[in-house]
Amino acid sequence: MEFAIELKGISKSFGPVAANKNINLSLAKGEILALLGENGSGKTTLMNMLSGIYMPDSGSIFIDGKKVEINSPEDSSKLGIGMVHQHFKLVEKFTALENIRIGIRNEGRLVHGADVRKKIEDTAAKFGFEIDLDKKVANMAVSEKQTLEILKVLCYGAKIIILDEPTAVLTVQEIDRLFAVLRKMREDGHSIIIITHKLNEVMAISDRVAILRHGEYISTVVTKETDEKTLTELMVGRKISLNIDRPIMEKTHPLLEIRDLTVKNDEGAVAIDHINFYIRGGEMLGVAGIAGSGQKELCEAIAGLRKIEEGQMIHEGESIVGMSPKKILEHGISMSFIPEDRLGMGLAPSLSITDNMILKNYNEAKGIFVDRKSARAEAQKVIDRLEVITPSTETPVRRLSGGNVQKVLLGREIKSGPNVLVTAYPVRGLDINSSYTIYNILNEEKKKGVGILFVGEDLDVMLELCDKIMVICHGRLQGVVNSDHTTKEEIGLMMTGTINIVNKEGKTDGIAKDSAFTDEEGKA
Amino acid sequence: MRKYHLVRRADAQFKRTLIYYAIGILVSLTIGAVILAALGINPFEYYGRMFSIGLIGNRYGYKSIEGLLKIFVPLLITSLALSLSFKMRFWNIGGEGEFLIGAIAASIVAFNCSGLPNFVTVLLMCLAAMISSGIIGIAVAALKVKFNTNETLMTLMLNYIMLYVIRYLGETKAEWNFFLEEESERPIFGTFPETAFMGGIPIGPFKLLWSVIFAVLLTVIVYVYLKYTKQGYEISVVGDSSATAKYAGMSVGKIVLRTMFISSALIGLAAAFTVSAAGTISDTITNDVGWTGIIVAWLSKLSIPAVFVTAVLISILQYGCQAAATQYPAIDINYADLLQGLILFSVLVADFAANFRIVRKEDAKNA
Numbered sequence: 001m002e003f004a005i006e007l008k009g010i011s012k013s014f015g016p017v018a019a020n021k022n023i024n025l026s027l028a029k030g031e032i033l034a035l036l037g038e039n040g041s042g043k044t045t046l047m048n049m050l051s052g053i054y055m056p057d058s059g060s061i062f063i064d065g066k067k068v069e070i071n072s073p074e075d076s077s078k079l080g081i082g083m084v085h086q087h088f089k090l091v092e093k094f095t096a097l098e099n100i101r102i103g104i105r106n107e108g109r110l111v112h113g114a115d116v117r118k119k120i121e122d123t124a125a126k127f128g129f130e131i132d133l134d135k136k137v138a139n140m141a142v143s144e145k146q147t148l149e150i151l152k153v154l155c156y157g158a159k160i161i162i163l164d165e166p167t168a169v170l171t172v173q174e175i176d177r178l179f180a181v182l183r184k185m186r187e188d189g190h191s192i193i194i195i196t197h198k199l200n201e202v203m204a205i206s207d208r209v210a211i212l213r214h215g216e217y218i219s220t221v222v223t224k225e226t227d228e229k230t231l232t233e234l235m236v237g238r239k240i241s242l243n244i245d246r247p248i249m250e251k252t253h254p255l256l257e258i259r260d261l262t263v264k265n266d267e268g269a270v271a272i273d274h275i276n277f278y279i280r281g282g283e284m285l286g287v288a289g290i291a292g293s294g295q296k297e298l299c300e301a302i303a304g305l306r307k308i309e310e311g312q313m314i315h316e317g318e319s320i321v322g323m324s325p326k327k328i329l330e331h332g333i334s335m336s337f338i339p340e341d342r343l344g345m346g347l348a349p350s351l352s353i354t355d356n357m358i359l360k361n362y363n364e365a366k367g368i369f370v371d372r373k374s375a376r377a378e379a380q381k382v383i384d385r386l387e388v389i390t391p392s393t394e395t396p397v398r399r400l401s402g403g404n405v406q407k408v409l410l411g412r413e414i415k416s417g418p419n420v421l422v423t424a425y426p427v428r429g430l431d432i433n434s435s436y437t438i439y440n441i442l443n444e445e446k447k448k449g450v451g452i453l454f455v456g457e458d459l460d461v462m463l464e465l466c467d468k469i470m471v472i473c474h475g476r477l478q479g480v481v482n483s484d485h486t487t488k489e490e491i492g493l494m495m496t497g498t499i500n501i502v503n504k505e506g507k508t509d510g511i512a513k514d515s516a517f518t519d520e521e522g523k524a
Numbered sequence: 525m526r527k528y529h530l531v532r533r534a535d536a537q538f539k540r541t542l543i544y545y546a547i548g549i550l551v552s553l554t555i556g557a558v559i560l561a562a563l564g565i566n567p568f569e570y571y572g573r574m575f576s577i578g579l580i581g582n583r584y585g586y587k588s589i590e591g592l593l594k595i596f597v598p599l600l601i602t603s604l605a606l607s608l609s610f611k612m613r614f615w616n617i618g619g620e621g622e623f624l625i626g627a628i629a630a631s632i633v634a635f636n637c638s639g640l641p642n643f644v645t646v647l648l649m650c651l652a653a654m655i656s657s658g659i660i661g662i663a664v665a666a667l668k669v670k671f672n673t674n675e676t677l678m679t680l681m682l683n684y685i686m687l688y689v690i691r692y693l694g695e696t697k698a699e700w701n702f703f704l705e706e707e708s709e710r711p712i713f714g715t716f717p718e719t720a721f722m723g724g725i726p727i728g729p730f731k732l733l734w735s736v737i738f739a740v741l742l743t744v745i746v747y748v749y750l751k752y753t754k755q756g757y758e759i760s761v762v763g764d765s766s767a768t769a770k771y772a773g774m775s776v777g778k779i780v781l782r783t784m785f786i787s788s789a790l791i792g793l794a795a796a797f798t799v800s801a802a803g804t805i806s807d808t809i810t811n812d813v814g815w816t817g818i819i820v821a822w823l824s825k826l827s828i829p830a831v832f833v834t835a836v837l838i839s840i841l842q843y844g845c846q847a848a849a850t851q852y853p854a855i856d857i858n859y860a861d862l863l864q865g866l867i868l869f870s871v872l873v874a875d876f877a878a879n880f881r882i883v884r885k886e887d888a889k890n891a
Contacts, residue, residue, distance in 0.1 A: 014532065057883075305770065325773035337771070345771050348764035355757065359772040362757055370757045 003065065004029045004160050004191035005050070010059035012045055019045040023059070023217040025210055027160065032182060032192045034206035034223070036199075036235055038431030039402060042215040043195045044086075047162050051083040052076035063160075082153025083162040088145050090137045097133040100152050123154050127184050142169045142291060143177075150181070161185065162193045167201055169291055172459065172492035179205050197235075197431070199228040200460070211235055236432055244439050244464040246483075247447055249282030254512045255451040256302070256333065256420045261311035263294070263301045263475075271297035273475040274311070276510035279420060279451035284442065286466030286483070287455040290495055294475035295455045296337065299424050302453075303335035304328040314517065315420065329360060334418035336409050337455075338425040346409050349398035353390060354379045356397055357412055382411030386441060403434025410441055421445055424455035439465055459488050470510065473497040480509040530880045541878040548874030552866035559862070563854045570848055570855075577840060578847030586730035588847060594801055595811060596839035597739045598623070598794040602817035603835050604746045605790035607826045611750060612763040612783050618664065618679025619791055619814025624686035625660055626653035626792030628693070631805045634720035635702045645719045646800055653796035654789040661788025662781055669777040683814065690807045703805065715804050722800040735797035742790070747828040759783055819868060838864065 005027040012020040020042045027033050037043045048054045050061070052073040061068055063079050070076050076083075090099050101116050117133065124131055129147050137145060146166060153161055163182075167175045182192055182205060196202060202209055203223060211218040211234045218234055233239055257278040265271035271294040279285050289295060300306035302313065304325040313320050320328050337345050347356050358375040365371035379393040386407040390400055397405055406426060413421065423442070427435040442465070446452055456462045462469055463483050471478040471494040478494040479501035493499045502509045557567035572580070577592055579585045602619050609616040616622075630649035637645050660682065667673040693703045697711045705714040724733035750756040758779045762769045769776050794813065799805050820838060824830030845860030 303771075304773075325771075329773065335771075345765075345767045348761045348768050350764045351760060355760075358757075359761065359768070362754055365754070368753050368755070370752060370754050372752075 002029045003027060004063070005193075006062040006065075007046075008060050008062070010046065010049065010056045010061070012042075012049060012054060012056050018215050020049075020056075021215045023212070025217060025220070027191050027193060028208075029191055030186055030189050031207040032186055032194060032205055033220075034202040034209045035193055035195045035212065036197065036202055036209050036231060037212035038197065038235060038433075040214075040431070041212040041235075043212055044164055045215075046212070047083060047164060047193065047195060050076065050081055050160075050162060077156055077158070080157060080159040081162065082156060082158025082160070084146070084149045084153060084164065084166060086164045086168065088149055090145060090148065092138040093136065095134050095136050096131055096140075096148050096151075099137060099148060100155050103152065103156055120151065120155055124151055126188070127151075127154065127181055129181065143171075143174045146170070146178070154185075159189070160191045160193070162195070164195045165197075166194065167196060167198060168457070171290055171495050172488055173496065175201070198458075198460075199231055202231065203228060213237055232432070244436070244461065245443055246284075246465060246467070247443055248467075249446060249449070251283050252281035252449065253514060254278040255281050255316060256453075257312075257314045257512065257515060257517060258302075259312040259314070259511070259517060261298075261301065261313065262309040263297045263306055264309055265294075265297050270309075271475050272301065272472075275472070275475070275477045276508070277470050277477070277480065278510070278512045278515070279453055280512075281419065281449040281451050282446055283468070284446055284452040284454055284466045285480075286462040286469035287453060287472065288459060288462060288469050288491055288495060289472040291457070293472050293495075295424060295472070297475075298472075299335055299337050299422055299453075299455065302328075302333065302422055305335075312517070326363075329416070332417070332419040333422065334413045334416060334420070335422040336413045336424070336426065338406060338409070338428045347397050347405065350396050352379075352394045352396055353383070353388075353400075353408055354393045356408060357382065357415075359412065361416065378415060382408065382415060386411045386437070403430050403437070406430060406434070406438060407441075410438060414441070414445055418450065420451045420453070422453045422455075425457060426454075427461070428457070435461075459491055463488065463491075471495055476500075477502055477510055479504070531883050532880055533878070537878075541875070544874035544878045545871055548870035549867055552863070552870040555866055556859075556863045559859075560855075565852055565854060570852065573848035573851060574844035575840065577844045578850075586728070588843075589730060591847075592839055592843040593733065593736050594798075595843050596835060597733075597735050597801070598798045598811065598813045599816055599820065599839055600739050600832065600835040601742060601794035601797070602791050602813040603820035603824075603831045604743060604828065605787045605794070606817045607821045607824070607828065607831055608746065608750070608759065608783055608790070609787040610763075610821055611826050612759045612780065614665070614668070614763075614780060614784060614787075615676045616661075616664075616679050616784065616787060617676060617814070617818060618660075618682040618788075619817050620810050620812070621679065621682035621684075621686040621814070622657045622660060622788045622791040623795045623798075623810045623814055624683075624690050626657040626795030627799050627805050627809050628686075628690060629653045629656040629792070630796040630799050631703060631716070634716040634799065635714065638717040638719060640719060642719045642721070642723055646722060646796075649720060649800055650793055650796040653792035655792075657792025657795070658785045658789035661784040665781045665784035669780055687807065690805070694807055713805050716799070720800060721803050722797065733797075733801060735801060739797070743828060743832050750828060755779075755782070823868070823871060841867070 003026050007023055007025040010020055010023040011018065023046060035043050045054065049056050050070065052070045052075050055071060061070060068079060070079065091102070097117060097120065100120055104116060120133060129151055131144065131147055131151060137148070140148070146169070150161070166178060170178060185192060194205065206223045208220055208222050209226065209231060210220040211231070213235060259276050261272055261275045262270060263272040275298070277285065287295060287298070297306055301308050304320065304323050304327070308321060315331055315333060320331060320333070348359065354372060354375045357379045358370065362370050376393050382388065383390060383393065388404045388407045388411070390404060397408060400408065410423070410426060426442070427438050430438065442452060442454070454462065454466055466483055468480055468482055469486070469491060470480040471491055473495055474497065478497065478499070481491065494501070553571065557571070560567040560570050578588045582588060602623065606616060606619055629652040633645065633649045633652045637648060640648070664675055664678045664682065667678060668675045693701065694713055695711050697704065703713055705712050722733050722735050724731040750759065758769070758774055761772065761774065762776055762779050766776050769779070798809060802809065816838060820831055820834045824834045841864055842860050845863065846857055849855045849857060849859065
């Protein structure tokens with residue numbers, strides 16, 4: 001086999017943390033290699049060394065059989081390596097054409113003129129990209145931005161393309177389209193590394209799979225000769241069950257009813273557009289939608305953090321519209337939202353676990369002082385119950401690993417004993433083990449009769465975990481489906497707005513039969 | 525090929541940090557000594573005078589202590605106040621301006637309330653200074669909260685506005701201008717009436733001013749406020765992540781306004797203490813505390829006990845240089861600035877060295 005890339009004995013440490021330990025990896029010419037590993041297993045670090053962002057502490061890199069030094073992204077690009085990062089590196093105010101052009105260098109000078117456009121158009125046509133070169137990045141959807149990123153590295157002449165979790169932001173249909181492009185690139189002789197932790201995608205697209213675990217290289221297997229179960233075991237290091245529990249509970253009356261809700265986003269555009277839904281006790285309702293379809297605004301509206309333009313929100317027979325966030329919390333509605341950076345909302349990263357415990361109820365203590373004694377006790381309780389790994393209750397949250405951070409957040413949310421739990425992206429960025437812990441915590445709450453609104457990203461997980469899934473597209477309700485009677489494809493089409501089943505067969509989705517609304521209030 | 529690179533140290537030890545700081549300061553003093561030697565001054569003698577702040581062989585040693593405290597009190601209070609706002613990540617670099625507003629407000633009281641008893645006059649001066657500085661602080665914070673203006677620019681510009689206001693007051697001979705000496709032909713700032721002078725406890729010939737006692741007390745109060753009170757907790761949450769504070773149901777705007785009021789009002793208080801101790805006002809009354817206070821706050825990493833220690837050290841450096849400079853015609857107060865700059869720089873380097881180390885890149889053995 002001829003190798004495009006060979007890595008020998010690569011190690012990289014950040015302080016005491018060894019991100020990569022003595023890694024050996026090879027990428028054959030014209031193959032798609034999936035790089036599989038849990039969070040923190042060192043996938044991105046390893047790829048960043050190929051793209052010149054980090055330099056290895058030791059070890060050597062061979063490109064096309066020649067030993068090379070990659071000291072900067074420029075070196076990397078000269079060697080024909082192109083990386084498509086998880087967070088796009090595009091100039092928002094520029095058009096697609098301009099974004100590509102700023103990177104094309106001709107002996108150090110910027111290139112202008114029509115031949116650049118021609119070159120880009122040719123490349124796009126060759127691989128089957130659909131892109132409007134004169135559209136500004138700011139006006140692009142996520143999938144368009146990604147297309148642009150890939151086109152960009154191809155135009156720079158990359159023969160080796162690295163994609164860091166490219167599917168995380170795409171819908172099912174968009175993923176199919178991406179994979180078609182990748183296959184075309186492979187036919188053209190490009191070598192591709194795709195980082196992911198979704199096993200079904202690994203099986204669908206890759207020729208071989210390289211597995212990392214805790215910064216160590218485990219093995220490389222041929223995709224055709226393996227299966228999802230084996231891959232998981234290699235990745236996690238032991239046998240685990242891939243099934244997510246979904247306890248079936250006696251559903252009680254609707255706890256939270258939302259009727260005709262309209263909310264605007266920060267820019268003043270309508271983010272949630274006349275949405276109806278309800279959550280019963282002992283039920284988990286999933287919310288599916290492309291990123292930025294109004295999920296954040298919906299959560300904020302329920303928690304009282306965002307003004308609502310129109311509509312009703314009834315919690316146990318009482319309207320919560322216009323109540324302060326504190327009041328809503330006292331009513332038993334708890335909301336936690338894990339943003340993309342994972343620490344930005346809900347937790348104060350530099351403060352200790354203790355201090356984060358009392359974030360929502362520090363004001364209940366009498367007098368002018370904060371009650372840290374009982375906060376410490378509460379922190380210890382959460383640590384014990386959810387098995388948070390931490391040196392002490394006084395450790396800053398920032399120092400914990402992702403899974404533990406999210407356990408602390410959920411622990412705080414459930415300790416106040418809410419009856420409606422709104423949770424957005426609770427497993428964002430977590431590895432399989434931590435994710436399952438979180439699912440268990442949520443199921444425990446559900447068994448207690450809590451109504452849960454689960455805003456998620458991974459449709460496979462939502463289909464297994466949630467009782468029902470409501471799908472939104474551009475802030476509009478596309479329908480509420482029962483997880484047992486739907487498919488991923490159907491939800492995917494609803495997410496893109498292709499099908500809408502709200503008014504299917506004369507019944508309106510999102511309005512409970514035994515609604516607490518009177519006829520007058522509830523005119524939808 | 526790059527042979528060396530930086531690695532963050534795993535264990536940032538307190539002891540090592542202290543040792544590195546000591547080395548850093550020693551290095552900067554050595555550089556300072558070389559400069560002194562080049563000017564023909566014996567550095568040991570000079571440093572001796574500097575660190576003893578002119579106490580040795582001085583019949584009026586108590587005057588040195590008084591002089592030192594006059595520098596120390598405003599610097600300490602300003603640094604405490606700035607630490608409050610920095611803790612909230614509100615970049616208040618308007619210490620100079622806020623100080624001047626307080627100084628002017630206190631002087632207005634001083635020049636116009638000559639009939640009142642001493643205690644009442646000084647108290648009124650402090651209140652006037654705190655309220656006017658505080659209001660300006662609120663104004664800047666309100667612009668930030670309402671229109672998301674850049675507080676760094678706003679507070680920076682405030683410094684220059686106030687500098688020119690006080691220069692205007694100091695240079696404009698007019699009927700209404702009670703700030704100036706009436707008898708003098710040239711415009712100069714007048715002296716306060718006796719009743720506007722800061723009182724104190726006499727210890728022999730030395731007078732321990734109330735402002736000194738209060739400044740020390742204030743250090744304890746600010747420490748407790750930040751560490752143990754709900755309001756202090758709110759400041760740290762807002763500083764750490766205002767999105768989180770909002771999610772927790774805190775009204776971030778109110779907290780920002782309140783904290784900036786307290787921060788600016790404290791700087792106003794420092795100004796009232798200063799003019800009352802000096803018995804007059806001038807356009808150099810701030811002694812640059814608005815700037816030096818920023819340095820003190822950050823050198824201390826916003827830890828209140830460290831702010832106290834750092835403020836003591838910087839005051840000794842400044843006053844010591846002044847005191848020592850009187851003996852040497854070749855040297856003036858600018859040397860203090862130079863030395864201060866050197867020490868700051870070396871402490872920053874020491875801090876970096878305490879947190880990172882340089883390692884040599886090794887090739888893989890199997891390569």
